[in-house]
Amino acid sequence: AQKITQTQPGMFVQEKEAVTLDCTYDTSDPSYGLFWYKQPSSGEMIFLIYQGSYDQQNATEGRYSLNFQKARKSANLVISASQLGDSAMYFCAILPPRTYKYIFGTGTRLKVLA
Amino acid sequence: NAGVTQTPKFQVLKTGQSMTLQCAQDMNHNSMYWYRQDPGMGLRLIYYSASEGTTDKGEVPNGYNVSRLNKREFSLRLESAAPSQTSVYFCASSEVGRRKNIQYFGAGTRLSVL
Numbered sequence: 001a002q003k004i005t006q007t008q009p010g011m012f013v014q015e016k017e018a019v020t021l022d023c024t025y026d027t028s029d030p031s032y033g034l035f036w037y038k039q040p041s042s043g044e045m046i047f048l049i050y051q052g053s054y055d056q057q058n059a060t061e062g063r064y065s066l067n068f069q070k071a072r073k074s075a076n077l078v079i080s081a082s083q084l085g086d087s088a089m090y091f092c093a094i095l096p097p098r099t100y101k102y103i104f105g106t107g108t109r110l111k112v113l114a
Numbered sequence: 115n116a117g118v119t120q121t122p123k124f125q126v127l128k129t130g131q132s133m134t135l136q137c138a139q140d141m142n143h144n145s146m147y148w149y150r151q152d153p154g155m156g157l158r159l160i161y162y163s164a165s166e167g168t169t170d171k172g173e174v175p176n177g178y179n180v181s182r183l184n185k186r187e188f189s190l191r192l193e194s195a196a197p198s199q200t201s202v203y204f205c206a207s208s209e210v211g212r213r214k215n216i217q218y219f220g221a222g223t224r225l226s227v228l
Binding site for chain 1: 145147154155156157158159162164170172173202204206210215216217218219221222224
């Protein structure tokens, strides 16, 4: 069965520094999609970045980038130049092929310090 | 552009009462989902609808029913609420089959069952 693991329940980072949030997954399928979402204290789920398992390059979206290592089954989110507004919960998710069932990790709470 | 709209935002029920959570999306997506979010457990899929006219169970369907009223609307019903159903409920939609399959979420419904 597919599974997502986020081992860091909480992280701190100094403002303007970079931070890496870990995500590992377990799937036997060669084709899948990986997603990161941000959930600020207001509660909404905001899509950040997507990585397809066959994508040749690591995904980037502004200050967000994915360190995708397919052989290690990891898709770590890198946030560069952290801002106070980056303080939130971050969720990693996987969508296996031929299914509509997204699987979410338990999340990492990031606190950016001034 | 509203995206995914959920109502109500907050609700308090007594044990045994029933209620329906409403969800509508204006992105012409085929697939819609209901999740619950509990502390420390991430998002868990309750039910999903791959397309208009179909619904399927997710990870935690017991105690819930759903109706895909049309392509835009997907409702979640609690027939006899229990304290264990106290949670935050999210509706989401996506276009599975497109390359990225990104899910877009509503703002959530915070439900307390006393």
